[in-house]
Amino acid sequence: MHGRTKVQMVLAAMLLSAASASFAQEKVTLTVYGDEGQNLVPVEWLKPLAAAKGITLQTVGVPFTSVYEKLKTEFVGGTGAYDVVIFYPAYLGEFAEFGYVQPLDGLFSVHDPKMDDVVPAYRDLYDMYNGKTYALPYDGDILNLYYMQHIFNDAGEKAAFKAKFGQELAVPRTWDDLGKVAQFFTRKKGEKLAGKTLDQDFYGFAFLGARGFAYAWWGNIFGSLGGAYFDKNMKPQINSPVGIQALNIQKKLKDYCPPDVMSYGYTELMNAYLQGRVATMIQWSDVWKKANDPKLSQIVHDAGISQVPGVKQADGTIYFRASAPVGRVIAIPATTKHPKEAFWVASMLSLDLGIKSVTSNDTGEDPYRISQFDNVQAFEKFGSAAEAKNYLTVVKDNLNHIFPDINIPGSAEYLDALDVAVTSALSGATDPATALNTAAASWDKITQTLDPARQKKIYNAMLEAWKKHGFWKD
């Protein structure tokens, strides 16, 4: 071979090697942990791309409600079983504080995750801790109000609503209005709805009532009433007058929900809406995509989405806060032997495969990047350009008015105590005040166990991020 050709070939090989990734080309096997089913589908998509880089991906899926305990068990055991972990951001504070996951800023050179493209509130509250990036976004869960468009547009229904309540029928923007709408649209089998006779009972509203994340539906109301988890001195505020008021409002709304609403998890709640059995409900963003899929929905192109209701202020504006339960972020355990490769996987999932993930009904992922919200065309597979644009505008608006899960050490325990209180009160086992007082007492105990001084310091640091986004006023 000609000498010059040999040099050129060597140079080309070196360039290729440098361009492909700034980590060694040795073959590695990485284990990705996450909640099983649709939320690990993007990892399957990544497998061929990873294989080309010498990375074999294997997944460990766990039940939706077991993500925390199974991951925490592994972290405490320190076996290094996982290289990439996908979990709910409520746990990030604890995992970062105790060193289970590593800061990622130093790994950005491997594959720039473009964090300035992430919706700022989501980035600052769910990906960062103590000023450092500990996780990349994977699923921008936020709650939204869904409604059946045609019944709100029906002339007969509009006239009847106005006759009953003396105001125009409109998509509810306040909790009061939601109560009226829910009451109005709750009908028995045989009655009429938008001109058609109902062949089954129809309900005005639905929410997630099953244990696990039910607290977040209360959180929408609590947040919009100006509630906060603790005051600056870590005194629980969940049992404040606004906390009890929020639970009473939700209890009243339950009167207009299906009788089995307290057993509704993600699937049951979504199906109640997709099967056309409820007029309104509050759910995660991915439901809109599924609502427009004829294989899954009986209300194709009838699914309306709006901001979560709020509270009318003295100046006439409506203050609303949308809970963001669950959500998913990707982090790298401190024990991984291949941090660079693991970060490449995380960054690919968050950035490169992000748009495919949030525009597919094969996954449960929702948009979290500004570029995704700007990409209306990618969402037009679910509806018209106008529908897609409205969807993205609403979800982004809700994300910008996020009422985040508490994100400090012990968050799983705090939220479980709150969840028990909310579901106990809603099921009628106890009254709202007693339930929330019991939860507040539990919260005090948890804080005492976890070192009150440190909890206070961490919580106040979290409040700084809240302040930055206008969610907290001193």
Next chain:
Amino acid sequence: MAGLERTMTIEQSQKRFARLTALPGMAVLILLVVGPLVYMFVNSFFVKTLATPVPPRFAWFENYKSLVADGRFWNAFLNSMVIMLIGIPVQSALALAIALLLNKKFPGSRIIIALFLIPVMITPVVAGFEWKIILDNRFGPLNYVLGFFGVNPQAWLAQPVLAMASILLMDTWQWTPFVTLVLLAGLASIPKQVYEAASVDGSSAKETLWRVTMPLLRPVFTLVILLRIIFIFKVFDPVQILTGGGPGVATETLSVLTYIIGFKNFNVGMSATIAVVQLIIITIIAKLFIRLVMNRRQGTPS
């Protein structure tokens, strides 16, 4: 004399051999049962949580005091007792009736017995998902069948009392066959001559059942009911799958609470405390049951 010494030596040698062969089993027992029990007992005296790197703190009976003051613990205790106090009589009566029927040996009885055992063989988690479908408010077969009797569809898993009833229903469906099988074996072991003698004495069917069958079945009955008491008090799978302890804490049992405290909240000290208390409660209940049976046995005329 020399022969006697040799006999004793052989006897001693046999005893020694017996002890040696028992050693591996004992070692396993100590390692897998006694050891963890002692560890659990010791942990109950520590404030120890894995949720934080704060080191464990010896706290005497602080965990126990905290537990006694915890309403959620008493709620879980009450739920466990309700499941036991309703489940055991229902399962016992049902199992006895079915066992007496199946003992009559009619064509196809063997096939029926084999089919009857299916619920016991199904993994509890799978059974739980099956029952979630059966109990579905809109599409569940249970509501469908009840509809023929004019009963409106019930939200089985969404209302506290119905959710508890659902747990009991599933547990009864799954474990009655086990009790039936054991009682059937007990019935099969009763000699036919006893029934022949009773027949010759002019005993009616009812008298034969209460004066012949039941007394002879008592040892087997006692054993299987004792086992069921222990297992039903620790019920976990149906609750975890069907309701997660909800709605609220309406179906949260001591086992589910122990799981949440230990494996979700990583509060090792408190979960050990609940486990110790649960063990003490089960032991007391078992002893009371045995004493009750023994007292009735002593009072029964031969």
